[in-house]
Amino acid sequence: MFLPVIILLIFAFLSIVATYxxxxxxxxxxxxxxxxxxxxxxxxxxxxxxxxxxxxxxxPISSGLTPILILIVxxxxxxxxx
Amino acid sequence: MRKKDIIIAxxxxxxxxxxSSALYVGRFIVITPPYKTRDLxxxxxxxxxxxxxxxxxxxxLNVVSAIIWDYRGLDTILETAVLYxxxxxxxxxFRGVIEIRxxxxxxxxxxxxxxxxxxxPLIIAVxxxxxxxxHLTPGGGFQAGAVATVAPALIITIFSxxxxxxxxxxxxxxxxxxxxxxxxxxxxxxSLFLYSLVFLTNAYILQNMIRENSNALMPHWFVDVPLAGxxxxxxxxxxxxxxxxxxxxxxxxxxxxxxxxxxxREVETYE
Numbered sequence: 001m002f003l004p005v006i007i008l009l010i011f012a013f014l015s016i017v018a019t020y021x022x023x024x025x026x027x028x029x030x031x032x033x034x035x036x037x038x039x040x041x042x043x044x045x046x047x048x049x050x051x052x053x054x055x056x057x058x059x060p061i062s063s064g065l066t067p068i069l070i071l072i073v074x075x076x077x078x079x080x081x082x
Numbered sequence: 083m084r085k086k087d088i089i090i091a092x093x094x095x096x097x098x099x100x101x102s103s104a105l106y107v108g109r110f111i112v113i114t115p116p117y118k119t120r121d122l123x124x125x126x127x128x129x130x131x132x133x134x135x136x137x138x139x140x141x142x143l144n145v146v147s148a149i150i151w152d153y154r155g156l157d158t159i160l161e162t163a164v165l166y167x168x169x170x171x172x173x174x175x176f177r178g179v180i181e182i183r184x185x186x187x188x189x190x191x192x193x194x195x196x197x198x199x200x201x202x203p204l205i206i207a208v209x210x211x212x213x214x215x216x217h218l219t220p221g222g223g224f225q226a227g228a229v230a231t232v233a234p235a236l237i238i239t240i241f242s243x244x245x246x247x248x249x250x251x252x253x254x255x256x257x258x259x260x261x262x263x264x265x266x267x268x269x270x271x272x273s274l275f276l277y278s279l280v281f282l283t284n285a286y287i288l289q290n291m292i293r294e295n296s297n298a299l300m301p302h303w304f305v306d307v308p309l310a311g312x313x314x315x316x317x318x319x320x321x322x323x324x325x326x327x328x329x330x331x332x333x334x335x336x337x338x339x340x341x342x343x344x345x346x347r348e349v350e351t352y353e
Contacts, residue, residue, distance in 0.1 A: 013096075
C-alpha cells in the first residue's frame, strides 16, 4: 500500500530537480534534455495514479515531440542563451 | 556554478516534498486514488461492456474510449476541431512555402542512423496497434497519432527532411489526408441519422449502439473480437488526423532557408 506513494515521492522529487536545472541552464540543448527527463518522471507519476491513457499521450509528447521541436528551433537560432 | 545549482534544486525539491507531505498527513489532499469507486464510475464500469443490457452498452472493453467517443462524443469531436483549426492557423502563417528537393544535406553519424532504422518502423507499428486496439486496451486515436508522429520527427532530426520527401511525405498530401479524415469523423457521427432518413426509423446524431426508441446500430462484432461500432472507426480516423496534422507541422517548421524564401516575397506583396 505504501509502495505507490514512495515511487510517487521519488519521481516527484526528481522532476522538481530537473525542472529547476532546465530553467537555470544556459545551454539550451541540455535544458531540452532536462525537460524530457521531467516528462518521463511525470509519465511514471501518471501511471502510478492509474491513468494509462494519459501516460500513453504524455510519453510521446513530452519526451519525443517537444524536445525535437526545440532542437529544430535551436538549429535555426542560437544554442547558448546570453 | 553547477554544484550550486544542484544544491539549490535539491533544497527546493525537499521544501516542496515537506509541504506536500505535511498536507498529506493532515488529510488536506489525497495523493493516491481512493480504493472505493464512486457511483458515476461504477455505472460506467458496469455498462461500457455489457451485452445483456443492450440499451446502455457500447461494446468497448476500454471504459475511457467508451466515454470519450460514445457517451461524451461531442466533446472529443470539438477537440479534434480545435486541433484542425490550430493547424489551419499555422498554414496561414507559413503561406507560400515551397518544397525543394535535392538540397545539400547530411544527417547524424552512422552510430545513430543504424539503430534508428530498426526503431522507427517499431514506433509506427506501436502507433497503429494503439489505434486498432483503442477500444480494447488503453490507448486511442490521439495517443496513437502522437506516438506515430515521433517517427517522422526522428527521421527529420536523424536523417534529414530530404529522406522524408523521398518517402513520399509531401505537405499537400498530408493536408489532404487530414481534411479527409476529419470529414470522415463528421460523416460517421451523422451516418446513423442519414440511415434512419433512408429507412424511415428513429436514430440520434452520434449514436453508436441501440438506444431508447431507436434500433439502428453500428457493426459491433468482427468475427470473434468486439468492434465497439463507431468507436473503432473514430479511433482510426482520429489517428490519421493527428498523424497527418502533426507531421505537416513538423515538415513546415523544419523547412530550409531556400524553401521559406518565397514566403517573404508573398508577405511583401500582401503588405
